[in-house]
Structure formats: structure tokens, C-alpha cells
Amino acid sequence: MEAIRLWACPSCHRVLRERSVDEVQRRHEELVREQCGTNPSAEFVAEAMWPAYLASFRRCRCGSRKRLKPVSAAAMRGQLDLHLDPVVVQ
Numbered sequence: 295m296e297a298i299r300l301w302a303c304p305s306c307h308r309v310l311r312e313r314s315v316d317e318v319q320r321r322h323e324e325l326v327r328e329q330c331g332t333n334p335s336a337e338f339v340a341e342a343m344w345p346a347y348l349a350s351f352r353r354c355r356c357g358s359r360k361r362l363k364p365v366s367a368a369a370m371r372g373q374l375d376l377h378l379d380p381v382v383v384q
């Protein structure tokens with residue numbers, strides 16, 4: 295199993311789960327497919343929207359630009375769930 299890395303937002307104390315750029319990109323492509331279907335412009339749309347989409351994962355949903363703090367996964371044991379907000383820290 296892949297190690298889970300967690301980060302905490304210093305402003306709102308929300309815990310975020312780190313995702314790789316690849317994961318986020320796959321999700322983005324799925325989203326565009328859902329929205330555009332087989333429309334030939336889908337690829338163009340995906341490319342145009344990707345930078346903003348990725349940028350939205352680079353910080354907490356509260357909009358804080360403060361540096362996220364690492365959280366030890368051990369400290370969070372028992373509270374882990376899949377509903378943690380995703381974040382890309384790279």
C-alpha cells in the first residue's frame with residue numbers, strides 16, 4: 295500500500311491528503327470526458343483547463359496561501375478516511 299502523506303492548513307486546521315500530479319491529472323481527464331463526451335474539442339478543453347485545475351490543488355480550500363504543515367499519519371490513525379481534501383505538494 296502506498297504511504298499516505300497528510301498536511302495541515304495553518305489557517306483553518308483542515309487536514310489534506312497529498313495526491314500525486316498523475317492522480318490529479320487522471321481525475322481531470324475523467325472530468326473533461328464527463329463534460330465533453332466525445333466532442334472533438336475535449337482534448338483542447340482539457341489542455342486549456344489543466345493549469346487552473348492543478349493550481350486549485352496546490353492550496354487549501356479556504357484559500358490560505360500559508361505553507362502547509364506536515365502531519366504524521368500515525369497521529370491521525372483511526373481518523374483517516376477518503377473524504378480528506380486532496381492537495382498536491384510538489
Ligand SMILES: [Zn+2]
Binds near residue numbers: 305306355357
Ligand atoms: Zn485552510
